[in-house]
Amino acid sequence: MNNSTELRFKTARRSGFRKSPGEVIFDVTNVTMFTIFMLLCIFPFYYLFINTISDNDLVLKGAITYYPIGINFSNYIALKEVNDLGNAFIVTITRTIFGTALMVFASALAGYLVTKKKLWKRSFWYRYLVITMYFNAGLIPWYMNMVMLGMTENYMAYIIPGIVAPFNIILVKTYVESIPGELEESAFMDGASTFTIFRKIIWPLSKPILATIAVFGAVGNWNSFQDSLILMKSSPQLFTLQHRLYFYLVKASDLETVMSGGAGTNVVLENTLNSKVVKYTIAMATIIPILLVYPIMQKHFVKGIMLGAIKG
Amino acid sequence: MKNTAISPRELNSAGELNTAKPSTLLHGILRLGSLILCLCMFFPGLNPARISNLINKNISLFTTGFSFSNLTTRFNAMFRQGSVNKSTFVLLSAASVVIIVGAVLCGIGGCMSLGNNRMKSRGIWFPVAGSIVISGGLFCIYRSYLELQASKGAKRAQPVFPSVFYLYAGLAAVLLLVSLIILLTERRLEKEEKMEMPEKYSLFLMLLPIIILAFVFLYLPLYGWRYSFFDYEAGGTLSRENFVGFKWFTILFRNQATVKDIIRVMRNTLVMSGLGILTSWVPMAFAILLNEIKSNRFKRLVQTITTIPNFISWVLVYAIALAIFSTEGFLNSFLEFFNANQNINWLMSAENTWLKMLLWGTWKSLGWSAIVYIAAIAGIDQELYEAAKIDGASRFQRVLHITVPGLMPTYLVLLLLTIAGALSNGLEQYLMFANANNKDVIEVLDLYVYNIGITGGRIPLSTVIGMTKSLISIALLLFANRISKWVRGEGII
Numbered sequence: 001m002n003n004s005t006e007l008r009f010k011t012a013r014r015s016g017f018r019k020s021p022g023e024v025i026f027d028v029t030n031v032t033m034f035t036i037f038m039l040l041c042i043f044p045f046y047y048l049f050i051n052t053i054s055d056n057d058l059v060l061k062g063a064i065t066y067y068p069i070g071i072n073f074s075n076y077i078a079l080k081e082v083n084d085l086g087n088a089f090i091v092t093i094t095r096t097i098f099g100t101a102l103m104v105f106a107s108a109l110a111g112y113l114v115t116k117k118k119l120w121k122r123s124f125w126y127r128y129l130v131i132t133m134y135f136n137a138g139l140i141p142w143y144m145n146m147v148m149l150g151m152t153e154n155y156m157a158y159i160i161p162g163i164v165a166p167f168n169i170i171l172v173k174t175y176v177e178s179i180p181g182e183l184e185e186s187a188f189m190d191g192a193s194t195f196t197i198f199r200k201i202i203w204p205l206s207k208p209i210l211a212t213i214a215v216f217g218a219v220g221n222w223n224s225f226q227d228s229l230i231l232m233k234s235s236p237q238l239f240t241l242q243h244r245l246y247f248y249l250v251k252a253s254d255l256e257t258v259m260s261g262g263a264g265t266n267v268v269l270e271n272t273l274n275s276k277v278v279k280y281t282i283a284m285a286t287i288i289p290i291l292l293v294y295p296i297m298q299k300h301f302v303k304g305i306m307l308g309a310i311k312g
Numbered sequence: 313m314k315n316t317a318i319s320p321r322e323l324n325s326a327g328e329l330n331t332a333k334p335s336t337l338l339h340g341i342l343r344l345g346s347l348i349l350c351l352c353m354f355f356p357g358l359n360p361a362r363i364s365n366l367i368n369k370n371i372s373l374f375t376t377g378f379s380f381s382n383l384t385t386r387f388n389a390m391f392r393q394g395s396v397n398k399s400t401f402v403l404l405s406a407a408s409v410v411i412i413v414g415a416v417l418c419g420i421g422g423c424m425s426l427g428n429n430r431m432k433s434r435g436i437w438f439p440v441a442g443s444i445v446i447s448g449g450l451f452c453i454y455r456s457y458l459e460l461q462a463s464k465g466a467k468r469a470q471p472v473f474p475s476v477f478y479l480y481a482g483l484a485a486v487l488l489l490v491s492l493i494i495l496l497t498e499r500r501l502e503k504e505e506k507m508e509m510p511e512k513y514s515l516f517l518m519l520l521p522i523i524i525l526a527f528v529f530l531y532l533p534l535y536g537w538r539y540s541f542f543d544y545e546a547g548g549t550l551s552r553e554n555f556v557g558f559k560w561f562t563i564l565f566r567n568q569a570t571v572k573d574i575i576r577v578m579r580n581t582l583v584m585s586g587l588g589i590l591t592s593w594v595p596m597a598f599a600i601l602l603n604e605i606k607s608n609r610f611k612r613l614v615q616t617i618t619t620i621p622n623f624i625s626w627v628l629v630y631a632i633a634l635a636i637f638s639t640e641g642f643l644n645s646f647l648e649f650f651n652a653n654q655n656i657n658w659l660m661s662a663e664n665t666w667l668k669m670l671l672w673g674t675w676k677s678l679g680w681s682a683i684v685y686i687a688a689i690a691g692i693d694q695e696l697y698e699a700a701k702i703d704g705a706s707r708f709q710r711v712l713h714i715t716v717p718g719l720m721p722t723y724l725v726l727l728l729l730t731i732a733g734a735l736s737n738g739l740e741q742y743l744m745f746a747n748a749n750n751k752d753v754i755e756v757l758d759l760y761v762y763n764i765g766i767t768g769g770r771i772p773l774s775t776v777i778g779m780t781k782s783l784i785s786i787a788l789l790l791f792a793n794r795i796s797k798w799v800r801g802e803g804i805i
Contacts, residue, residue, distance in 0.1 A: 138778025141536025
């Protein structure tokens with residue numbers, strides 16, 4: 001008995017504290033693999049970036065590979081000459097702000113209301129909202145519905161349909177249920193109305209989850225492409241940034257269609273720029289905001305996906 | 313109104329009991345009428361302002377009121393010639409706004425009729441005012457109809473009298489009548505001092521806007537399935553003449569070209585989903601391997617960096633792909649270093665498209681998908697590891713016997729969800745990477761529906777395909793749910 005216990009401890013010691021050669025090899029391979037994968041994830045962004053700030057002639061020849069040569073920011077300055085790009089930025093920024101704000105407010109309110117036992121036919125309405133996550137009429141019926149509602153060639157199509165987000169409502173509901181009910185009750189005793197309770201108690205206390213859904217909503221809005229592609233066919237001034245970029249990447253192959261004024265009027269630009277670099281620069285200008293807010297976002301979305309995982 | 317107990321006050325005036333109780337029926341009609349009226353505004357088929365055949369059939373009363381350009385797209389030439397007065401349409405548009413205002417007033421009245429007696433009697437003025445306003449709006453529509461008929465360009469403008477006009481007139485009349493009856497019979501009900509509403513209804517009314525939005529944007533698209541039974545062309549109409557029953561469903565099986573397309577598209581879809589299912593364990597492996605790294609700082613760094621691509625849209629991924637894989641891109645420069653440069657445009661070739669799409673998908677989502685597993689690993693009881701260590705289990709054995717089984721429930725749920733979504737590969741990735749060369753192997757179901765429906769304008773056929781896809785997906789989901797219940801004792805939905 002005594003012996004075997006001692007043996008156990010010895011084995012534990014061996015496996016726990018001193019690494020066998022096999023383990024060392026494993027650890028080294030493991031770290032190397034992750035390092036390579038990290039490089040794969042980050043290098044493309046770096047590569048794109050050094051190509052936008054290098055000498056354009058070298059870029060065209062494909063000479064910029066690992067580090068920038070002839071650093072200048074003229075490409076970024078030239079962006080203001082790009083057709084409709086300013087509009088695309090305004091459209092995307094405003095929809096990100098308003099769309100996200102309305103979505104967060106609606107999700108918070110709805111998520112709170114469906115926790116209220118007194119709500120008329122509560123479980124029915126909750127199911128009514130949740131069930132929409134599991135069916136999808138399809139792209140064409142959705143499109144025809146938007147046509148029917150007059151949501152084509154219309155900025156409102158970016159804002160209004162996004163207000164109701166069933167999954168976010170569930171997230172808020174789950175979170176609000178974890179808030180102690182006594183807080184609400186005592187406020188109710190003091191004569192606070194439902195909306196006051198929502199504004200003064202529920203909203204501040206559920207800020208973590210609201211931040212999470214706000215992050216997801218904002219990223220979704222910033223990356224929005226499909227609605228613009230399908231609904232705004234003949235309103236180039238309403239294209240989102242992604243749609244604009246798609247247009248330049250896939251549809252417009254030469255500089256003349258991208259830059260305002262055409263070939264003849266912009267000889268200087270024509271000489272120093274080329275459409276490839278302009279496209280890269282637009283892409284980079286779209287990525288940079290995401291990369292800038294990414295560190296702030298990260299802690300929120302990790303929390304969010306954990307909550308989602310608990311649900312799922 | 314389910315009055316279970318009669319209060320003493322009501323008993324005192326026993327004679328008044330019947331008249332003093334607000335009529336459930338009348339208030340019910342009032343609410344229902346207002347609700348119908350408010351919803352009608354969003355249905356293009358129920359647009360009383362469609363006074364000419366040239367007005368787009370797909371615009372609702374709401375659009376008529378708020379999007380003048382949509383209303384008059386086909387009249388601009390006539391305005392310029394002067395054969396039709398612009399003022400006619402201004403009047404029409406204004407009338408629509410008036411009707412909308414009236415409907416909103418009726419809606420407010422409907423909401424207030426859920427309150428206590430005092431609120432009911434105050435609120436009754438709203439439908440009275442609202443229905444009068446609506447009548448005024450309808451009169452204006454009628455005026456503009458007459459104007460259009462009398463105009464020089466009457467022949468070209470094709471005026472028609474919308475039959476749905478009578479529906480609105482009828483609704484307005486009913487609402488007016490009901491609200492007047494309530495107004496006259498229930499005046500004596502103001503016993504309460506404060507306007508109040510039972511909490512269950514006030515909560516409901518706060519939720520109502522969200523319920524309506526969900527109905528309009530999430531449920532109403534289902535109504536679009538009707539296009540699969542009609543011979544519809546973009547900009548056309550749905551009527552009894554072009555009702556074709558199941559024609560498009562049979563075309564799906566009979567028409568040689570379509571059948572060939574479908575087989576090709578289904579092959580692509582299933583192969584790509586299949587590859588996704590076959591590699592669904594990769595995020596789990598990623599998480600397990602990451603967990604084996606001792607340094608927390610390195611772990612966090614890996615997590616941070618590898619989740620970045622998930623937040624980049626497919627358009628941007630394509631821009632990156634262009635930078636790396638095009639003729640002058642990084643890969644060719646890199647290969648030049650080994651004297652292996654063949655100046656290939658890697659993006660344009662159709663070789664190994666399925667594999668490439670899988671790799672792009674993995675690149676974009678691997679770090680992100682692993683987060684769920686990392687969270688699950690953190691949730692595994694640490695004592696299990698300690699006990700195993702004491703029992704002499706090696707590192708590998710601990711992973712195999714503790715971590716992997718601990719992650720299995722999560723893996724199973726996600727796998728079942730992946731299987732349930734096998735037909736929905738998404739559109740954006742394939743739309744971006746598609747080109748003339750790889751068209752045949754990259755076109756998945758979602759892209760095919762987009763191509764024939766949105767680009768090709770074949771609405772009915774694409775609706776049929778989308779509808780079939782939706783129904784199969786729901787069936788798959790229910791099936792996956794059943795399996796989950798059978799295996800783990802609880803469902804996934």
